[in-house]
Amino acid sequence: MTDSSARIRLITFDLDDTLWPVGPVIIRAEHRMRDFLDTHAPEVNRRFDRDALNALREDILSKQPELLHDISGLRHRIVEATLEACGYADAPGLAAGAFAAFIDARHDIEYFEDALDTLEHLSRRYTLGALSNGNASVARLGLDRYFAFHLSAEGVGRRKPHPAMFERALQEAGVGSEAAVHVGDHAEDDIRGAHQVGMGTVWVNRSGTPWELDDLVPTWEICDLKQLAELF
Ligand SMILES: [Mg+2]
Incomplete structure (x- = not known):
């Protein structure tokens, strides 16, 4: 343990691309949703290509900007709107089924090989928290055996890097920012977000990318x- 980590009591973690690679998971989950629609509401995939879905997304966000912080709600609303546009009578029920197909596959993840051992090790000595803008459920993944709490953008009503996510985490753990560190892969969402409330920051840079921000490290x-x- 180094001097600078000697007083750390809380370590918070980003989830997507920090504990598991998320890109392939989302692609597979979107395929599962399209498969569901092919079976139960085939007109949707015929009428809505990627551009049409993006346009619909922008239209929905212009009317319900609060959905920007609720990606599950937004995805659910988009598929429901496509079903309505195609004239399906049971649009709400079909939307629920399509979203369930997505979210089931969203939890079919493969951890980075160092993830679970590290959480297990750290959870014996520190309070661990999960802070995510995404819609993975810590409980559904069984990660609640390591994490004392999980804050999502959906629950807090603000996305990282908004300070509300980090301030809420400090409240949950009952510690000051000087006793807390956040671990994540994203320069803005994770490192700037945690830095601006005074937390220590750990940038997970698996690909050896150069640091991209000029005003903080x-x-x-x-x-x-x-x-x-080794750090904590
Ligand atoms: Mg991430």
């Missing part, structure tokens, strides 16, 4: 999560 940079056990 992460407290620590690591290329795999095992290094956390």
Whole structure:
């Protein structure tokens, strides 16, 4: 343990692309949703290509901007709107089925090989929290055995890097920002977000990308999560 980590009590983690790679998961989940629609409401996939879906998304967000912080609600509303546009009588029921197909596949993840051992190790000595803009459920993944709490953008009503996410985490754990560190892959959402409330920051840079922000740097940079056990 280094001097700078000696007083750490809370470590918060980003989820997507920090504990598991998310790109392939979302692609597979979107395929599952399209498969569901092919079976139960085939007109939707015929009428709505990627451009049409993007236009619909923008239209919905212009009318319900609060959905920007609720990606599950937004995805659900988009598919419901496509079903309505195609004239399906049971649009709400079909939308629920299509969204369920998506969210089931959303939890079919493969952890980075260093993730679970690291959480297990750190959870014995620190309070761990999960802070995510995404819609993975910590409880559904069984990660609640490591995390004392999980805050989502949907629940807080603000997305990282908004300070509300990080301030809520400090409240949940009952610690000051000087006793807390956030771990994540995203320069803005994770590192700037945590930095602006005074938390320490660990940038998870698995691909060796150059740091991109001019006005701040992460407290620590690591290329795999095992290094956390050396830091803390
Ligand atoms: Mg991430």
